[in-house]
Amino acid sequence: MELQLGLALPPPPLIPIETFDLNSYGNYETREALGTNALSWPLLKLGPADNDINNIHHHNSSSSSSSSGGGAGCKKRSFDEAPFFDEKRNVPKTLHLLLWTNQPNDEDDDPSNVLHENSSSAIFKNDGEGLVGWPPVKTWRKKVHHQIPNGGTENNRLPAVENGIGGRASKSTYVKVKMEGVPIARKIDLSVHHSFEGLTNTLMRMFGISDGNRKSFKLTYQDREGDWLLAEDVPWRTFIRSLKCLKLIRSRG
Amino acid sequence: MLKKMAFSFPDEVLEHVFSFIQSDKDRNAVSMVCKSWYEIERWCRRKVFVGNCYAVSPRMVIRRFPEFRSIELKGKPHFADFNLVPDGWGGYVFPWIAEMAGAYPWLEEIRLKRMVVTDESLELIAKSFKNFKVLVLSSCEGFSTDGLAAIAASCKNLKELDLRDCEVDDLSAHWLSHFPETYTSLVSLNISCLGSDEASFSALERLVRRCTNLKTLRLNRAVPLDKIANILRHAPQLVEFGTGTYTADVRPDVYSDLAGVFSSCKELKSLSGFWDVIPDYLPAIYPVCSKLTSLNLSYATIQSPDLIKLVSHCPNLQRLLVLDYIEDSGLEVLASSCKDLQELRVFPSDPFGAEPNVSLTEQGLVAVSLGCPKLQSVLYFCRRMSNEALVTIARSRPNFTRFRLCIIEPKTADYLTLEPLDVGFGAIVQYCKDLRRLSLSGLLTDRVFEYIGTYAKKLEMLSVAFAGDSDLGLHHVLSGCESLRKLEIRDCPFGDKALLANAAKLETMRSLWMSSCAVSFAACKLLGQKMPRLNVEVIDERGPPDSRPENCPVDKLYIYRSIAGPRFDMPPFVWTMDEDSGLRLS
Numbered sequence: 116m117e118l119q120l121g122l123a124l125p126p127p128p129l130i131p132i133e134t135f136d137l138n139s140y141g142n143y144e145t146r147e148a149l150g151t152n153a154l155s156w157p158l159l160k161l162g163p164a165d166n167d168i169n170n171i172h173h174h175n176s177s178s179s180s181s182s183s184g185g186g187a188g189c190k191k192r193s194f195d196e197a198p199f200f201d202e203k204r205n206v207p208k209t210l211h212l213l214l215w216t217n218q219p220n221d222e223d224d225d226p227s228n229v230l231h232e233n234s235s236s237a238i239f240k241n242d243g244e245g246l247v248g249w250p251p252v253k254t255w256r257k258k259v260h261h262q263i264p265n266g267g268t269e270n271n272r273l274p275a276v277e278n279g280i281g282g283r284a285s286k287s288t289y290v291k292v293k294m295e296g297v298p299i300a301r302k303i304d305l306s307v308h309h310s311f312e313g314l315t316n317t318l319m320r321m322f323g324i325s326d327g328n329r330k331s332f333k334l335t336y337q338d339r340e341g342d343w344l345l346a347e348d349v350p351w352r353t354f355i356r357s358l359k360c361l362k363l364i365r366s367r368g
Numbered sequence: 369m370l371k372k373m374a375f376s377f378p379d380e381v382l383e384h385v386f387s388f389i390q391s392d393k394d395r396n397a398v399s400m401v402c403k404s405w406y407e408i409e410r411w412c413r414r415k416v417f418v419g420n421c422y423a424v425s426p427r428m429v430i431r432r433f434p435e436f437r438s439i440e441l442k443g444k445p446h447f448a449d450f451n452l453v454p455d456g457w458g459g460y461v462f463p464w465i466a467e468m469a470g471a472y473p474w475l476e477e478i479r480l481k482r483m484v485v486t487d488e489s490l491e492l493i494a495k496s497f498k499n500f501k502v503l504v505l506s507s508c509e510g511f512s513t514d515g516l517a518a519i520a521a522s523c524k525n526l527k528e529l530d531l532r533d534c535e536v537d538d539l540s541a542h543w544l545s546h547f548p549e550t551y552t553s554l555v556s557l558n559i560s561c562l563g564s565d566e567a568s569f570s571a572l573e574r575l576v577r578r579c580t581n582l583k584t585l586r587l588n589r590a591v592p593l594d595k596i597a598n599i600l601r602h603a604p605q606l607v608e609f610g611t612g613t614y615t616a617d618v619r620p621d622v623y624s625d626l627a628g629v630f631s632s633c634k635e636l637k638s639l640s641g642f643w644d645v646i647p648d649y650l651p652a653i654y655p656v657c658s659k660l661t662s663l664n665l666s667y668a669t670i671q672s673p674d675l676i677k678l679v680s681h682c683p684n685l686q687r688l689l690v691l692d693y694i695e696d697s698g699l700e701v702l703a704s705s706c707k708d709l710q711e712l713r714v715f716p717s718d719p720f721g722a723e724p725n726v727s728l729t730e731q732g733l734v735a736v737s738l739g740c741p742k743l744q745s746v747l748y749f750c751r752r753m754s755n756e757a758l759v760t761i762a763r764s765r766p767n768f769t770r771f772r773l774c775i776i777e778p779k780t781a782d783y784l785t786l787e788p789l790d791v792g793f794g795a796i797v798q799y800c801k802d803l804r805r806l807s808l809s810g811l812l813t814d815r816v817f818e819y820i821g822t823y824a825k826k827l828e829m830l831s832v833a834f835a836g837d838s839d840l841g842l843h844h845v846l847s848g849c850e851s852l853r854k855l856e857i858r859d860c861p862f863g864d865k866a867l868l869a870n871a872a873k874l875e876t877m878r879s880l881w882m883s884s885c886a887v888s889f890a891a892c893k894l895l896g897q898k899m900p901r902l903n904v905e906v907i908d909e910r911g912p913p914d915s916r917p918e919n920c921p922v923d924k925l926y927i928y929r930s931i932a933g934p935r936f937d938m939p940p941f942v943w944t945m946d947e948d949s950g951l952r953l954s
Contacts, residue, residue, distance in 0.1 A: 248450030248858070249833070250719045250749065250776050251807075253533070256666070289451055300909070302451075307720060 247289070247302045294322050294332075294363040303361070310351060318363060333366040379404075383412045392417045411435060418442070419853075419878050421459060421483065422903065425932040426467035438477035438502070439468070445881045445926055446831075447856055448482055449507065452883055452924070454909055456939040459483045462492075463937075469496035477502035484508070490515030494522035502528040512537035513562075520546035530558040530584075538563040541590070545571040549578070556584035560610050560641065563588070569595050577602040586610030589643045597625040604632045608662075611641035618648045631655040640664035640689075647674040657681035661708075664689040666715050672698045672726075680705045686742075687711040692728040692749065699732030703739025711745040712736055716776060719749070730757040733773075737761040745770040752783040753810055758792025762799040771796055772807035778834035778859070781811040788812055794819030797827070804851075807831040817841035821848020829854040839866035846870035856881040863921075864891035871895060874902055879928035883907075887925055890918040895927070896945020903930045904945040905938070913943060 293300045301321055308314045311334075319329055334346040336358040343362070346354055386409055389395055399409040415438040418424060429439075443459025461483045468475055475497045485508045493500060500523045513536065519529065520543060545568055547554075554575065569591065576582060576599050583606060587596070591612030600609070626649070630636075636656045645668045660682045665675070666689040675694045679685070685706040692714050694702070702709065714732070718725045730753045737743060737760070744767050753775050762768075782789055789810040797803060797820050804826055808816065812835035820827070821844035828851050836842070843866035845855065855877065863886035867874075874880055874895075889906065892913075896904040906913050907924035934944040 246778075248447065248452045249778065250716065250774055251450045251831075251833075252716065252719050252749075253449050254451065256715060256719075 290358065290360050292318060292321070292361040292363070295365055297322065305355065311347060311354075318361075322363065331365055332363050335362050335364055336360065337362070379408050382408050386412055390415070414438060415477075416440070420928050420930070421461070421464065422932060422935050423878070423928060423930045426464045428932065430467060430471045434471075436472075437475060438479070439464075439475070440479040440481075441483060442481045443483035445856065445879060446482075446854070447858065447881055447883070452858065452881075454907065454939075454941060457907065457942060458935065458937055458939070460937060461485050462489045465489045465492050465496075469493075473497060474499055476500060477504075479504040479506070480508055481506040482508065484510040485515070486510050487512055487515035487518070491518040494518040497523075499525055501525055504528065504530040505532070505534050506530075507533045509535035513539050513541070513543040517543035517546040520544065520551075521548070524548075524551060525553055526551075527553055528556040529554070530556060531561050532558055534561045536562055541568045542571070544568045544575060547571075547575055549574075551575075552578050553581065554579040555581050556608075557582070558584065558586040558610070559588050560586040561588065563590065569598075573599055573602065580605070582606065584608040586640060587612040589613045593626065593649070594619075594622050597622070597629045600629040600633060605635055606633055607635050608638040608640075609633070609636060610639070610664075611643075611645075613643045614645045614649055618646065623649060623652060627652040627655070634659075636660070638662035638664075638687075642668040645670060647671075650674060650678055653678075654681050658683065660685060662687040666691055666713065669693065669717070676701045682706065684708055689713040689715070691715050691717045692726050693717055694732070695727045696729055696732040696735065697727070699728075700735045700739075703735045707740060708742055709736070709740040710742050712740075712743065713747040714749060715747075716749040719776065722777075724751045730754060733757070734760055737765040740765075742767070744768055747772045747774075747807075749774045749776060751776050752780065753789060753792065754782045754784045755787065755789055755792035755795075756782075756784060758789065759795040762792075762795035766799045766801065768796070768800040769802050770805040771800065771803060772805065772831070773809055774807065775809040778809070779811045780809075788815070790816040790819065794823070797823040802826055805829045808835055809833060813837050814841040814844070817844040818848075821845055824849055826851050828852065830856070832857045832860055834859045836860045836862060839863050842866035843869060846873045852876075853878045855879075857883070857885060859884045861886055864888050867891060868894065871899055874927055875899065875929050877929065879926065881924075881926050883924040885925070886921045888919045889913040889916070889922050892922055892925060892945050893918075900946075901929055901931065903928055903934055906943045906945065907941060908943075909941045 289302045289304050291300045292303050303314075303317065303321070305314075308317065315329075315334060318324075318334065319326075319332075324332060335343050336346050336354065337343050337360050338357040339359060346361075382405070386395075386398060389398060392415070395409060395413060399406045410432050411434065413433045414436055416429060416433055416436045417440045418429065419442050421441045421443050429436075441461065441464060443461070444453050444457060447453060448457070459482060461480055465478075469492055473496065476499055478493065478500075479502070483505075485505060490511055493503070495518075503519060503523075503526070508531075511534075516529075516531075516536075519526065541562075557575075572587075572591070573595075576585065582603050585599075585603060585606055586608070587599070587610055589612055591599070593612070593614050596611055600606070630653050633656055637659060639653065639656070639660060639662070642665055647670050650670070657678070658681065661684055663679075663682060663685060665678075668675075668691065671693050672695040675690065676698045679688070679694075679698065679702050683705055685702075686708050687710060688702065688706070690698075690713070694714065699714075702712075714728070728750055730750060733746070733748050733750070734757050736746075743765055746768065747770075750773075753773065781787060782792070790813055793806075793808055793812070793816050797806070801823075803824055806820070806824065806827055806829070808831065814837045817836060817840070820830070824830075827849050830845065830849070830852065832855075839862055841860070842857070842862040845852070846866060847870055852873075857880075860882075862882065867882075867887060868891055892904050892906050895902065905926045905928075906922045907926060908922055910916075910923060913920075913922055934946050938944065
């Protein structure tokens with residue numbers, strides 16, 4: 116729909132099959148390049164014979180090699196079926212920005228190494244608050260659950276982050292947390308905390324600070340006026356109401 | 369001979385024929401047949417759907433469809449629901465309202481999803497469209513009850529006001545009194561998202577009383593139980609009803625009032641709300657249960673035995689939303705009682721607890737899949753899964769069109785074999801040939817993506833988190849899933865190669881979201897430069913991407929096709945990659 120809106124003239128004719136040069140189309144090339152290496156994983160067998168899911172057979176051995184879609188010609192689209200495929204796509208002529216190779220990870224910067232620097236993608240075990248947006252439950256559902264008397268924790272009444280008894284507060288309950296010396300900020304869901312103790316525990320875990328080192332850190336926060344204050348100087352309710360973001364600093368002396 | 373006849377149809381005849389074609393897809397196909405059909409179709413299209421508000425500009429829409437009456441717009445990417453899209457990213461509806469206000473005094477319906485709607489926009493709607501009938505705001509934010517007051521006051525022909533899942537600044541409940549006493553055309557009202565400590569019950573009651581065509585009424589938590597009876601008494605014709613909040617103590621007079629009033633609602637098919645409900649009040653709704661087709665208990669914190677009792681009274685249930693308090697035992701009862709069940713959503717009562725707090729496992733989902741022949745849509749949160757269960761589910765229920773499974777702990781393996789869940793999800797895509805939407809979870813390698821690329825030919829939307837080993841995974845999906853429109857990925861080791869090798873694919877999709885993956889800034893720039901019909905947005909709250917080395921991964925990436933070019937309403941933490949310098953700051 117979106118693409119057709121700009122048309123003042125009738126749409127360009129679909130690329131006729133004869134002029135469609137499959138070899139210049141990156142996707143097809145990549146399929147071919149995949150070959151048998153990547154498709155060495157056995158695919159599922161269909162049908163009632165497959166009772167035992169642990170007993171999965173190679174399709175490679177039984178496939179014909181006429182299909183240019185690679186060695187495991189089970190359900191791969193062969194190029195003879197191209198017309199079906201063409202109808203859906205207005206294929207641009209130039210497009211592979213990169214030629215696919217069999218070894219996606221042969222470069223120096225191994226993606227998994229790079230990921231470690233990007234700590235927002237690191238997964239902390241049993242530290243749900245450290246992961247933004249996981250599990251994928253909408254904000255107001257999270258708050259409902261924490262008001263549950265049955266399954267809830269110590270204090271079931273939410274802090275002042277909630278607005279009245281409505282379904283949803285008008286502000287998100289996530290605030291940014293930075294630690295002195297760490298470039299990347301994290302986010303923490305305040306609605307699941309009810310005391311400085313709980314909040315501090317979570318923060319220590321999030322930043323990997325051991326119990327012994329706890330004492331050398333202080334929790335500060337920035338209030339609505341932009342001033343930085345020590346968290347423990349104010350009561351919890353005041354803290355929750357006025358804070359904008361948090362910072363863990365190393366305490367001196 | 370036949371050809372001649374086709375060209376000699378007068379336009380009015382064709383227009384009449386086209387008027388029977390409502391679906392967007394079909395309309396688009398019709399407009400592609402020939403120049404004259406394109407022209408006729410565009411003049412008689414009455415409903416416009418824009419899946420991404422940035423894919424096209426309001427002016428372009430208005431130019432092509434000069435006489436539409438109804439528009440549906442979607443803004444933010446789906447992951448915005450889970451706080452992954454920072455505040456201020458965009459999705460403002462005001463420019464659309466402004467353009468339409470000038471061009472279309474006769475606009476009747478506006479439906480918005482995940483957009484920022486201001487009071488100013490609402491006031492402009494109220495002022496500009498004299499025959500305005502339908503306002504549906506789904507997961508929207510940015511407005512207050514003042515804006516609603518403007519709508520209430522001016523839209524004399526308003527039939528539908530639906531604020532599902534919105535974030536509204538609750539300044540005053542008195543906005544309801546802005547509906548004039550002469551106003552009676554309300555058919556559907558959904559205010560379940562509103563807060564308001566003080567609710568204007570009398571205004572609400574009067575409104576319900578005089579709007580005799582009211583079919584849907586979804587109240588918010590502020591309306592207590594005793595008021596519900598008063599309201600329902602005046603609206604026995606209701607088809608869909610959402611309760612307010614229940615009181616903590618059971619009062620016999622309130623109970624019998626409620627039971628009486630529910631028995632008089634002979635048309636009731638859908639119930640929701642149930643905040644703070646206590647089991648003793650539930651029997652009050654038993655009289656309507658046998659006719660119920662839709663039940664939303666996802667806010668009801670009642671336990672399995674009470675849920676079982678309730679559900680066994682509802683043999684005609686087609687849609688059930690419930691918390692995992694229902695447990696496997698409850699789902700087994702559901703499977704045997706509700707043979708018409710089509711959609712099931714089971715939400716976690718304690719999403720952040722490390723240990724399970726209820727006995728809900730994969731067995732519940734297996735039971736429902738085996739027992740409910742019409743089941744086609746599932747959203748299921750649980751803490752363990754096995755390939756065996758998934759294969760059983762897939763084979764017994766090949767009619768799934770939507771399958772969303774969330775195993776709460778990321779990268780959880782098959783609890784029986786400790787293997788990845790590749791084979792299980794592979795079975796889902798292999799057997800469920802009409803699968804349109806899939807959400808993955810658990811321990812998954814590149815193999816699951818190979819299955820998906822091979823089998824999921826009708827798949828339109830895929831959500832992936834904490835899965836895969838390498839670019840090969842992403843490559844399988846982009847090269848294999850022919851019908852793919854929306855792909856959203858978080859925390860997967862997918863990098864530049866798969867994206868660049870499948871660049872053309874992105875133009876055939878509505879959008880791609882990737883956050884906490886391994887796509888470098890250099891790759892984003894390249895994509896932006898080479899693909900002029902894609903908007904490549906880098907979202908990074910750490911600071912400008914060019915302040916880091918080019919091979920550094922970007923935090924979040926949102927790519928969508930557009931004929932409107934790059935947008936100009938971006939906040940400071942969003943950069944669009946385009947042909948010029950590869951970097952454009954807002």
